[in-house]
Amino acid sequence: MVKYELPRLPYAYDALEPYIDKQTMEIHHKKHHQAYVDGLNKTLGEISGEFHPQYITSILSDLNALPESIRNAVNFFGGGFENHKLFWESLTPKNESGPSGKLEDSIDVYFNNFENFKKEFSNKAMSIQGSGWCWLVFNQTFNKIELITTPNQDSPWTRRKIPLLGLDLWEHAYYLKYQNKKLDFIDAWWNVVNWDYVENRFSELLD
Numbered sequence: 001m002v003k004y005e006l007p008r009l010p011y012a013y014d015a016l017e018p019y020i021d022k023q024t025m026e027i028h029h030k031k032h033h034q035a036y037v038d039g040l041n042k043t044l045g046e047i048s049g050e051f052h053p054q055y056i057t058s059i060l061s062d063l064n065a066l067p068e069s070i071r072n073a074v075n076f077f078g079g080g081f082e083n084h085k086l087f088w089e090s091l092t093p094k095n096e097s098g099p100s101g102k103l104e105d106s107i108d109v110y111f112n113n114f115e116n117f118k119k120e121f122s123n124k125a126m127s128i129q130g131s132g133w134c135w136l137v138f139n140q141t142f143n144k145i146e147l148i149t150t151p152n153q154d155s156p157w158t159r160r161k162i163p164l165l166g167l168d169l170w171e172h173a174y175y176l177k178y179q180n181k182k183l184d185f186i187d188a189w190w191n192v193v194n195w196d197y198v199e200n201r202f203s204e205l206l207d
């Protein structure tokens, strides 16, 4: 069976300062993300390997194929594992430009322009009650990009949507530095989004 591991961060814990502080990054990665990794391995260990030969994104895309006894746990820990993996990968200390290429074109088509896209994303993120995520996803059915939110650790893959960019809005993602000022965290996060990464994810879908 596949054993999942905590992915290394592609930058140092303090690299995203002052927007995301070192202590938050360290606890978020070493403690929270590790807990999702451990929970996922433990849960999948409870069933035999034949049920899960695929990678977690495929499993999340078809949760009903799993034994009911572990479905909720795979949804939570598997979503938590994959959501955070994408979250780290989509951040960079060198955020020098906005979206480009086909992603920029698509944002202009569906959101008018980048500034308006950021406004709509931020509003959507602010609308989350309790813990959850805000996402830019690719909707394969309609061949378009769109914004969605998911509660808890639900992954867009469970909605048959492909995540391109995700923002963690659990309090553990920002509370040490921003306390109740969630909008300040969202505004700061825009400064460390890795648009090259998001653009690459999007381009690969179109090829």
Ligand code: MN
Binding pocket: 028, 032, 084, 168, 170, 172, 173
């Ligand atoms: Mn988190």
